[in-house]
Amino acid sequence: MPTIEDVARLAAVSTSTVSYALSGKRPISAATRRRIEAAVAELGYRPHAGAKALASARSEVIGLMVPMRAGIDVAVIMQFAGGVVLRAREHAHDVLLLTQDDLEGLERVTDGAMVDALVVMDVEADDARVPILRRSKQPAVLIGLPRLAAGLSCIDLDFEAAGRLAALELASLGHRDIALVGSPPEVHERHTSYAERVTRGFLTGAAEAGVAARAVACPATPNDVDDVVDRLLADAPGLTGLFVHNERALPHVLHRLREHRRSVPRDLSVIALCPEETALSQQVALTSIDLPAHTIGSLAVDMVMARLTDSGYPAETRLLAPTLTTRASTRAPGGH
Amino acid sequence: MPTIEDVARLAAVSTSTVSYALSGKRPISAATRRRIEAAVAELGYRPHAGAKALASARSEVIGLMVPMRAGIDVAVIMQFAGGVVLRAREHAHDVLLLTQDDLEGLERVTDGAMVDALVVMDVEADDARVPILRRSKQPAVLIGLPRLAAGLSCIDLDFEAAGRLAALELASLGHRDIALVGSPPEVHERHTSYAERVTRGFLTGAAEAGVAARAVACPATPNDVDDVVDRLLADAPGLTGLFVHNERALPHVLHRLREHRRSVPRDLSVIALCPEETALSQQVALTSIDLPAHTIGSLAVDMVMARLTDSGYPAETRLLAPTLTTRASTRAPGGH
């Protein structure tokens, strides 16, 4: 592989001129720049990433921690990751992939200067990564809200508002008895914050609107979903509105309702909290609150880059307002 | 951050001794090693990745190209990626994430020595990455089969054998008229090799067994799936066996069959080609040929590491034999 020195020689300039021409960090005459570009092209020169990182104290890589355990909502994860990678490339950065639980890996890449910044997904209330991130010199942004976010940037959908929005929407359609089919028990047990926030928002919204509401956790396997739905219908015979925040359970919930001869939306209105694609690929096009995972991933990168570029840039918490799109799964109760 | 020099000073040895103690590349006396370990622990020393890469010409990172375009089978992708990341860590390597279509990124990371090796997923017949990989100095392993694999390692499920296995299984149960519901049209258009291989295997197997067979491509959206199923049932009124290789369409296929009052497995036997988890999370537990994506990811890393460790290690193509697990969705035709 050619080095910067080869380029310099061929262009008949010094290595520093090549370096500056490539980085744009100081003005270079048009003629010189042209010769350098020609030399670069002719040799097929690429800067050595390690050498660059060593000399500049910047790796131009951002770390991304993604949950890989089974039972995770894969579609959402992929959208986050896609948003992160695409946006990182637009900022001329690469992405190093770490798994959620790899705490030692987190320390390795931060202390070893492999990454300039971090994006971590699926944050829990008392996330073990938070203290590590706090003491690392790299900026980080969390997707999700830990209990103590001080000093760290966070971004997420405003899940509490989303829960509330769903409850109010159902109430305003005239439903008086509604329920939330929420995240799997494991997610609650981990105190992943979105699960609790959705629940709180939903129940609060229902209370405000004066309608009866309940919230249940829901595993993802077909049989377990059936049980949850069966129990719900038994416990709340007057139920007419459902809010589902559980992508894996969603198809099974809809299926079980059909087996109970409860037609959507005639007998039961359903709102889902999921990516648009998911809402559209069910049997009935679902009224949904969008989970804009791709956008959140992109914004997370923007936030982290802002802090990288401008070291005075403050940490911030951003909660995206939920938006509801009405489709074919909701209407007023009582056969219209 | 402490450097190797700080460690050396504290342990009262030279930097080279620290380096060798850490790498194990030459024998170190027990006493010296102990002092070095103590110093490392006390200082919280972590080698600087860039410096290491520069001096050793090894980044200890492997690149992973994953498809992020919409319409991809996300669950399978995540399993591959999970297998790759976990196994890479076991080989003390990190993973750099690249998107499928980022050819310029591929050249950047190989020529810039960001990665020591590459794993690329979802290979097409005339994949544009193949020539780039061939001329890069890093070993690569492809998940999938390009037309010309010479010099590159490949690994994949033996999709042709899988297709054949499904046809023979259905035939041996007594089905005389069977069909393959295959990948979406886009996948065929890209000439992603597994799609063609499954088809060929399925039709060949059916011919061998002397049963009627047809193969159709299948989009993933509910309505399109309905159309495909409708047409299939109209064209082949005597159809009693179905082989589905399309994870996203799978639930909709099953749903549409139900709407046609075709009970599985009473009226129609169904075999799926998908990860076990998917087969188990349908309404009926499906007889399936496993797509061991996690295992393939792990093996891909093993293969690439073998070539990294031992530069004489030859390129090879590995096709994993398919295995079929009988569950509740298959039986002999004709109401038993």
Next chain:
DNA sequence: CTGAAAGCGCTAACAC
């Protein structure tokens, strides 16, 4: 079994 020292390829003062 251990040390000294020469780079690895690039950046960023510091010169002019």
Next chain:
DNA sequence: GTGTTAGCGCTTTCAG
């Protein structure tokens, strides 16, 4: 607008 050069932190000969 351009050149010189001293590192960045590590690995790895070469010496002992």
